[in-house]
Amino acid sequence: MENIRCIQTSDITTVSFEDNVYRGTYRGVGKAIEACLQSKTEGNLQLVVLENQIPRLCISLPDTLIKAYRHEEISLAQVYQQMGITVDTDRAMEALKEAGKEKASSAWKMDIVVYPDLFLENNTFDELYTYAINLNPAIEMALWKGGRLTAQVVLPVATNLSGEMKRVRPGVIVLSQDVRLRHNFFGRLTVGNFTNNRIGAQLEMKYRNNNGRMEFGASIGSTGFSAVTSDEGWYVSRRQRINASVTTSLYEPHTNLQFDLKASRYVYGDYGVRGDCTRHFGEYAIGLYGIYTDGEINGGFHFAIPLPGKKWSRKGFVRVKPSDYFAWSYSMIADGKYIEEKMGGSYNVRPGENRSSGFYQPDYIRYFLIRELQRKKSS
Incomplete structure (x- = not known):
């Protein structure tokens, strides 16, 4: 420890x-x-x-x-x-x-973490439309209390897309600061290059009740467009777009179900509501979601599965390891107005964000500690 x-x-x-x-x-x-x-x-x-x-x-x-x-x-x-x-x-x-x-102390110790990345998009049930497979190594370093530096590069492995998707390009490159206030209030400020070609800053705040079953949060971000082009190299637009959201979450301990409801102003100006239902199976998290924005409906599923390696000791100041989880999300609609007008546009501020990593829910931890003991006894 x-x-x-x-x-x-x-x-x-x-x-x-x-x-x-x-x-x-x-x-x-x-x-x-x-x-x-x-x-x-x-x-x-x-x-x-x-x-x-x-x-x-x-x-x-x-x-x-x-x-x-x-x-x-x-x-x-x-x-x-x-x-x-x-x-x-x-x-x-x-x-x-x-x-x-x-x-x-964990300060100034460096992890080199390799994240697998898969992109699939379908127009029909019987034909694959586009795909991309990448390996995204990232340097991750704890700086001071709550401070973290992440610098990631995207390495294309295979794709049938063109342009930026075939180029080595920056991934998530951010400096973030987490704080905890009294009475279960948490905050995070993140500045840098995010996923989905966004660069800027985001502020998040949330409150959790004592048993961790209820959570309320809000976020606001200001981002511009960021991409690697053949003409200009790494291009960053000056135009800023404002996105914001309010979120409520509920964890039901008897079924290990997590419910999330989020109302948002998305990156490209549309307003909508998204609901998620996620089932936790130990370190596996599998969920369904639905989204309604500016009169358009979409939905799909997402999951996070643990990758091999339950334990990665850190003996020095540098450690090389794969990511703990592979996370992926599938969207039902991949064409039409929803895609053309970039509805529901969002981004992540950390590589491989998912619903299993950093899940400090008291009922979940107690339940699976007991299940792990029972599994060991029966094996």
Whole structure:
């Protein structure tokens, strides 16, 4: 683990840590809980889970639960069932202010991550219209608390398209800053070159309730057009387009379903509403979506599947690894007014954004920690 801090009082031990080794969000949490249960701590225990040094979750284990496990009166699965897990980290982070400098800092360590990229677009059910296969290596580096640098290049492998799609070109090149405010408010400012030929800046804010089942967010962006051309090289337009959105999300823990509803002003000026329903199967996320914008209806599906390699240790300052997930989205409509007028136009500010990566949902983490134990016992 990295960015480890610890402080002990007479009745409670508070530890913060960041997992940059294990794929997904729940495996690292499980490893940290097991390590603490096997230690010689006294009293209650609370763990703060970090992402890029920003607190995401707080896990609490009362002294009675820890003693029962150490005396083999209950199993690890029962510990997971009875432990507290919440988005609220304010009190724990207040206690850690006196903990001093963190150990095993993640700052200025570099990952070279290779992202697979697939583009398919169909006009009919029986004929492939266009395709593109790319490999997109990216340098990703944590700079300071909440600060991250990403620099990606797109390397074409095969395509039946022409122009920019056949050229080596810049991918996502951004500097981002995340912040966490009190009472479960999060913010992010991102500046740079985004996906879908957009370059500019985006500001995001969101609020999560304590159990993480409800989330409300808003974003606003100002971007111009960015592309590699044969005449001008890397061309960037001066014209800025404003996009904005408000979002609400609901996680239903009994079925592991995530519902997202977003109202947006899209990049090219159209207004619309999009709804997503995503089912989480461990680290797999598969979903359907529908969108209505300026009188046009579209829809499709998306998924994120984990790639080989559950654990990638970082022994030095440079690590080379594939991306944790392959994410892909399919759109039902690929021609007509919807495409000609670029309706529903949007972009991502990070490579390979998907609904599995960084999914710090308390019910999801508890459920799949227990499922992972059951899977190991049955295998």
